Amino acid sequence: MRGFLRSYAKYLGLNHEKVVGAYERVYGRPKPAPAPVERAATVAPTEALVLTERKRPNWLLAAAAALVVLSSAAAIGLIGGRSDSVPPAAEITVPPVAPLTERPVTVGIKAFDETSFSVVVDGGEPSEFTLQQDDQRSFEGTDTIEVSADHGGTFLLIVNEHEIPIAGDRDASYLQTFTPEAYREDRSAQPTD
Secondary structure, three states, rough: OHHHHHHHHHOOOOOOOHHHHHHHHHOOOOOOOOOOOEEEEEEEHHHHHHHOOOOOOHHHHHHHHHHHHHHHHHHOOOOOOOOOOOOOOOOOOOOOOOOOOOOOEEEEEEEOOOOOEEEEEOOOOOEEEEEOOOEEEEEEOOOOOOEEEEEOOOOOEEEEEEEEEOOOOOOOOOEEOOHHHHHHHOOOHHOOO
């Protein structure tokens, strides 16, 4: 019976030592058979048989009781996890989508030597100016900024926060158009000379 209880308790995921312990508390541990009782002269033979006869536990009843106890424990575990006072599931809501603000295109220019520039922002009128050594100008646009210079190699460009230390060649004029994607995370969008 103990082996049956251990196996069934393990199957149900219960502590088998506790289940066997509960069984032994109810039915007790097996005791060694008592020594035979000698007949006394005053005891009738039928009474002697009754006194020495060992009562055997009803195994079927014990198995049924153990099954009821284990089933009850399993049912309590399953039902105990449920509650009628559980609030209804909350609705999943999607936060409103904020309109995406387009990133602007920004260009900063710092001259190392005197250089003449023409800058066109978003296809508008060109802004023409000359920068002396250490002079700076910056521009911001929505779609494009076109930078042209009478010669390259004498100025620093900062395009969308990316520094281009020496732009162009001193012996040639410089012309480049920049977009909001230029020099950002996607390197495939870099401008070409």
